Amino acid sequence: MIGKSLKIIQEELEQGTITVESMVNMYLDNIERTKDFNAYVEVFKEEALEGARQLDLKIKSSPDQLGELFGAVISIKDNICYNGHIVTAGSKMLDDFEAPYSSTAVERMIQADAIIIGRTNCDEFSMGSTSESSFYGPVKNAVDATCIAGGSSGGAAVSVKQNTCIAALGSDTGGSVRQPASFNGVIGYKPTYGLVSRWGLIAYGSSFDVIGVLSNDIQTIAMITDVISGPDDYDSTAIQDPSPRFTNEKINLKGKKVAYLNELLSHSKLNDSVKNAFFSFTEKLENNEVEVVGEAFEYSDYLVPAYYILCAAEASSNLSRFDGVRYGHRADGKFQDYREMIKQSRTEGFGNEVKKRIILGNYVLSEGHYDAYFTKAMKVRQIIKNAIEDLFLKYDYIVLPTTTTQAWLIGDASVDPVEMYLSDMFTVLANLSGIPAISIPLTNNIESLPLGIQVMAKSRDDTNLLEFVSAINEVIR
Ligand code: GLN
Numbered sequence: 070m071i072g073k074s075l076k077i078i079q080e081e082l083e084q085g086t087i088t089v090e091s092m093v094n095m096y097l098d099n100i101e102r103t104k105d106f107n108a109y110v111e112v113f114k115e116e117a118l119e120g121a122r123q124l125d126l127k128i129k130s131s132p133d134q135l136g137e138l139f140g141a142v143i144s145i146k147d148n149i150c151y152n153g154h155i156v157t158a159g160s161k162m163l164d165d166f167e168a169p170y171s172s173t174a175v176e177r178m179i180q181a182d183a184i185i186i187g188r189t190n191c192d193e194f195s196m197g198s199t200s201e202s203s204f205y206g207p208v209k210n211a212v213d214a215t216c217i218a219g220g221s222s223g224g225a226a227v228s229v230k231q232n233t234c235i236a237a238l239g240s241d242t243g244g245s246v247r248q249p250a251s252f253n254g255v256i257g258y259k260p261t262y263g264l265v266s267r268w269g270l271i272a273y274g275s276s277f278d279v280i281g282v283l284s285n286d287i288q289t290i291a292m293i294t295d296v297i298s299g300p301d302d303y304d305s306t307a308i309q310d311p312s313p314r315f316t317n318e319k320i321n322l323k324g325k326k327v328a329y330l331n332e333l334l335s336h337s338k339l340n341d342s343v344k345n346a347f348f349s350f351t352e353k354l355e356n357n358e359v360e361v362v363g364e365a366f367e368y369s370d371y372l373v374p375a376y377y378i379l380c381a382a383e384a385s386s387n388l389s390r391f392d393g394v395r396y397g398h399r400a401d402g403k404f405q406d407y408r409e410m411i412k413q414s415r416t417e418g419f420g421n422e423v424k425k426r427i428i429l430g431n432y433v434l435s436e437g438h439y440d441a442y443f444t445k446a447m448k449v450r451q452i453i454k455n456a457i458e459d460l461f462l463k464y465d466y467i468v469l470p471t472t473t474t475q476a477w478l479i480g481d482a483s484v485d486p487v488e489m490y491l492s493d494m495f496t497v498l499a500n501l502s503g504i505p506a507i508s509i510p511l512t513n514n515i516e517s518l519p520l521g522i523q524v525m526a527k528s529r530d531d532t533n534l535l536e537f538v539s540a541i542n543e544v545i546r
Contacts, residue, residue: 151171195273209479210253247496254521259505316536322359323359328364339470378446473491506523509541
């Protein structure tokens with residue numbers, strides 16, 4: 070079934086050559102077979118099977134009433150609320166927290182007859198690049214189990230690669246959909262900020278967060294995006310005017326103008342095999358009469374610092390609600406006063422990476438440091454945004470590697486935390502400027518680990534981006 074698009078699956082279901090129940094059973098078998106990879110925190114087995122049986126009946130009895138996503142079996146990252154189901158954001162803090170409502174994205178998928186098969190493991194509160202900071206243990210890379218799956222949506226990427234679902238919902242604050250997609254050899258799409266409502270997504274950096282889709286097939290990603298995107302009264306940052314629907318019409322590559330950013334491609338942190346793979350990709354574009362130009366981008370050294378300052382600031386504010394009173398883990402014992410109780414609950418409930426970000430966030434927001442860090446980072450963000458908008462006056466797309474290296478070993482103590490933050494330099498650009506970006510699998514490097522490249526378009530040009538990527542996907546292999 071790997072590689073089958075949702076369109077094909079829907080045709081087969083309508084012709085009666087397969088059933089939803091048999092498909093769900095196949096996915097459940099695959100989940101069982103690959104459970105050592107730790108991609109799922111919980112599998113909604115009985116519920117998915119029951120949903121499948123009902124859908125099989127509906128396909129027979131009222132085919133004209135089928136929703137757009139019938140036959141789509143989808144995993145959701147464990148930071149996306151699904152009414153009546155536990156949602157933990159990979160944290161002890163929310164270990165037994167049951168979502169009191171569904172996120173808009175999940176609600177719309179269910180209305181469109183999709184089946185949710187389970188919730189996938191991720192870095193705690195989506196903070197990380199490896200899926201090792203989860204309270205539920207690290208996720209293993211689907212191609213090499215000794216390596217990290219990437220993160221924070223590591224479970225989502227592995228769930229797709231292991232063929233346990235047709236697509237996965239993840240979330241992308243600084244690369245969390247695209248980076249694990251690249252490390253596991255699947256496609257990962259981060260929409261324009263605000264294209265998909267954030268209602269019911271556990272917040273990390275609210276001005277960056279966006280729900281994204283991972284799959285092996287662009288058209289499937291587009292079909293899901295068509296359903297989950299659009300205005301939402303519950304999220305004032307959701308884009309009001311609906312974007313044009315994806316048409317699968319073939320874009321003509323000839324004459325398209327594409328830029329890459331020189332300073333990023335000559336950065337000392339960029340690994341040679343990634344660089345070579347990237348330039349063999351641009352060569353293929355040129356062979357197809359796409360014009361590829363290296364452009365100067367003088368802000369490359371400011372991307373990661375601006376991102377981490379702003380995200381930590383937003384995270385420290387967003388996570389203040391987890392106090393053991395309104396939400397979250399509450400420490401046992403007798404306390405002098407409520408402050409002690411909150412302190413102990415947060416000490417026990419949060420892991421180290423989250424604590425580090427809360428401390429950093431409070432620091433950059435504190436009196437005396439606010440202007441030096443937070444205000445400055447906001448200015449840098451605006452400058453970067455303007456520079457990117459200027460580039461899109463001249464170019465149709467920007468292309469970059471997705472990551473600086475291939476996936477590294479789980480628990481590799483030699484990876485220092487700052488190095489890990491720096492490895493996000495190609496992905497945070499899209500979140501700082503709000504533009505859409507997709508990572509597509511490019512090649513396996515010599516150690517046979519997958520590598521991806523990223524394509525970005527201007528804000529709200531998502532449909533065009535998906536169509537372009539669909540076209541280049543065919544010529545780069
Ligand atoms: N690695 C980045 C971080 O830790 C991005 C995470 C994300 O996109 N959620 O902030």
